Amino acid sequence: MHLMKQLRYTIACLSGLSASFLSRFLKLGAGATWPGEIALRMYPQILATLSKRIRKGIIIIAGTNGKTTTSGMTSAILRHAGYSVLHNTSGANLLNGIISSFFVSWRLVDFAVFEVDENAFAKILPFIHPKAIVLLNLFRDQLDRYGEVDTIAAFWRSSLQSFDDKTTILANGDDPTIAVMTEKLRSRVVYFGLEDPKYYLPKMQHATDSIYCPKCGTRLTFGGVYFSHLGKWACGACGFTHPDVLIQSSDYTSPLEGVYNIYDTLAAASVGEVLRIDKGEIQQALDQFTPAFGRMESIAYQGKTIRILLSKNPTGFNESLRTILASSQKGPIMLLLNDRIPDGTDVSWIWDVDFEQLTECAYPIIISGDRVYDMAVRMAYIEKKKKQLPLQVVENLSSAIVAATEAAKENETIWILATYSAMLDVRKIITGKKIL
Amino acid sequence: MKYSITIGWLYPELMSTYGDRGNILVLQKRCEWRGITCTIVPIDFQSKEEDIAKMDMIFGGGAQDRQQGILIDDLRKRKGPVLKKLLERNIPGLFVCGSPQLLGSFYMTGDGKKLEGLGLFDMESRHFGNGKPRCIGNMLIRIPNTFEIPGLRFLDTVVGFENHGGRTYLGTGLTPFGTVLVGNGNNGEDTTEGARYKNWIATYSHGPLLAKNPHIADWLISKTLEVKYKKKIKLQELDDVLMWQAHDAMLKKLYVTKE
Incomplete structure (x- = not known):
């Protein structure tokens, strides 16, 4: 490396390390992004050099839903196999967040597992040569911020084309958008998918994005749909069809409830398989897995159990509802809707969620968040008769939690479905701790 | 007498980008709660002209670029003429999201391509390229x-959310849907928002416009009944406390952020 470059790299790293140390020492918060931001300003190509510190390989996890859980599971599998692992903080999934993760400790590690934001994908990949790239799914999510699904898909495809056979791509074959973007790449592509008709939905949900053939525009036919547009799809016109899957749902048991968590499990397990980790070891690591905050996390609170499910877009919310309705744990439901930047400032998407599943709900439904009335109106419109549902509309979040705790009977579970910033807020109130 | 209405929903699988179906759910419930039978009929590639002609109201949501590409030819050639007849017969319609671009005479894309619209409204839209920021908020x-509507609560405000790159300019004879107080509306220059022609409303407001604007929902239902049964039919008042609270919360939020 050129001497000046070397010097700039060293100074950038020292600044990043000091910033990271200071933010933790002084408990400033935001340590997950700004050390990286400082280093990035001093040396824009820093990720390319930093990535050489990873001895065995970098794993990239991308997709609209399931990034954090899949990253967590993948790290757990690698650690269980005896490897040291570096990963970025959940939510800090832009370039600055990934760079920041290198400054938490300066130890050399075997693997890095990075969850990557949909829009940051094409900005991050040119700097690194990943061992594996996991592509989970693409759903509509915060159009005000991310734009259309097809735009993201086009960016992803052109990024993927720059890799050769040193990179393995692990792709969800049940998502037609993912299937088309992984066609004819130089990399090896391994598909995973569900093979379990008992999870088929009785009918298609409203929130679907890719039910027309990505190649010829004809309506796809589905042998079965697991959720949104994920399923056994085929195009009757041009013959584009579901790829053969190498890793399927009967191969592994998901440690978490919810159909979407089966996909995350398969994705993480497929990384393990590509790295030739023993199948039994992979399952063992999964069995011991504990979810990240807000992802089916269970918290004991004032003698009741609270379970928090981050629900940030129509598909995520639909699957959260399906999971709590199928669970043996019952109790009041809290719906928390915020409209801050990380949530998306546009809350229209709640009308794409099939809340009608709750029309017969006998448990109290407590609504709160910055946009409490938007959610209240949505719920009012699922009623067959006026005032049919036990709705409680509470503006103040702390009061809403009190209301939910009072409404829950002994042995009942309070289910909290919240958008991102609402999830952080509610968690702070319940645990008394701030995260991020 | 038992009333019933049929709403034709244009390409529900393709033109439903961000909560647009909220309008359908709102119309359907507000009819049901009043004992009015409300049937929703999807208008798709297979739909026949004579069936579309039977609709009492038409609704169109927004499409993403690829989806719009799939349907635009079918919409223009096979649905355009019958939609024009419905419009002329005073059949009410609601068109949200990118509809001002679709209903107008043409849409000029960022790279200078002129896309023909349905030509039902005297207005034109232009995209000035990515140099000009999108209208979002x-x-x-x-x-x-x-x-x-006499006998029902009325407020002269409508709250919504816009997200569009193109700008629309109304012809001299066309009335806007409303005047912009906060946001951009048609073009961010002349304070017009959307357009109204006969009983059709076109607006850049996307998603569930009617959810927080129950007065507009009831105006559409009331007009639909009036045209269908050829007389004024009194709509029963509904308990809209939550809906107006949601409307007021936005008024408060937007005025506060403006100051």
Whole structure:
């Protein structure tokens, strides 16, 4: 490396390390992004050099839903196999967040597992040569911020084309958008998918994005749909069809409830398989897995159990509802809707969620968040008769939690479905701790 | 007498980008709660002209670029003529999201391509390229009291959310849906928002416009019944406390952020 470059790299790293140390020492918060931001300003190509510190390989996890859980599971599998692992903080999934993760400790590690934001994908990949790239799914999510699904898909495809056979791509074959973007790449592509008709939905949900053939525009036919547009799809016109899957749902048991968590499990397990980790070891690591905050996390609170499910877009919310309705744990439901930047400032998407599943709900439904009335109106419109549902509309979040705790009977579970910033807020109130 | 209405929903699988179906759910429930039978009929590639002609109201949501590409030819050639007849017969319609671009005479894309619209409204739209920022954010407009229904609560405001790259300019004879108080509306220059022609409303407000604007929902239902049964039919008042609270919360939020 050129001497000046070397010097700039060293100074950038020292600044990043000091910033990271200071933010933790002084408990400033935001340590997950700004050390990286400082280093990035001093040396824009820093990720390319930093990535050489990873001895065995970098794993990239991308997709609209399931990034954090899949990253967590993948790290757990690698650690269980005896490897040291570096990963970025959940939510800090832009370039600055990934760079920041290198400054938490300066130890050399075997693997890095990075969850990557949909829009940051094409900005991050040119700097690194990943061992594996996991592509989970693409759903509509915060159009005000991310734009259309097809735009993201086009960016992803052109990024993927720059890799050769040193990179393995692990792709969800049940998502037609993912299937088309992984066609004819130089990399090896391994598909995973569900093979379990008992999870088929009785009918298609409203929130679907890719039910027309990505190649010829004809309506796809589905042998079965697991959720949104994920399923056994085929195009009757041009013959584009579901790829053969190498890793399927009967191969592994998901440690978490919810159909979407089966996909995350398969994705993480497929990384393990590509790295030739023993199948039994992979399952063992999964069995011991504990979810990240807000992802089916269970918290004991004032003698009741609270379970928090981050629900940030129509598909995520639909699957959260399906999971709590199928669970043996019952109790009041809290719906928390915020409209801050990380949530998306546009809350229209709640009308794409099939809340009608709750029309017969006998448990109290407590609504709160910055946009409490938007959610209240949505719920009012699922009623067959006026005032049919036990709705409680509470503006103040702390009061809403009190209301939910009072409404829950002994042995009942309070289910909290919240958008991102609402999830952080509610968690702070319940645990008394701030995260991020 | 038992009333019933049929709403034709244009390409529900393709033109439903961000909560647009909220309008359908709102119309359907507000009819049901009043004992009015409300049937939703999807208008798709297979739909026949004579069936579309039977609709009492038409609704169109927004499409993403690829989806719009799939349907635009079918819409223009096979649905355009019958939609024009419905419009002329005073059949009410609601078109949200990118509809001002679709209903107008043409849409000029960022790279200078002229896309023909349905030509039902005297207006034209242009995209000035990515140099000009998209219009994204909450929107508040003032509407004329021609939307007032006697006996029902009326507010001269409509709250919504806009997200569009193109700008629309109305022809001299065309009335806007409302006047912009907060946001951009048609073009961010002349304070017009959307357009109204006969009983059709076109607006850049996307998603569930009717959810927080129950007065507009009832105006559409009331007009639909009036045209279908050829007489004024009194709509029963509903308990809209939550809906108006949601409307007021936006008024408060937008005025506060404006100051």
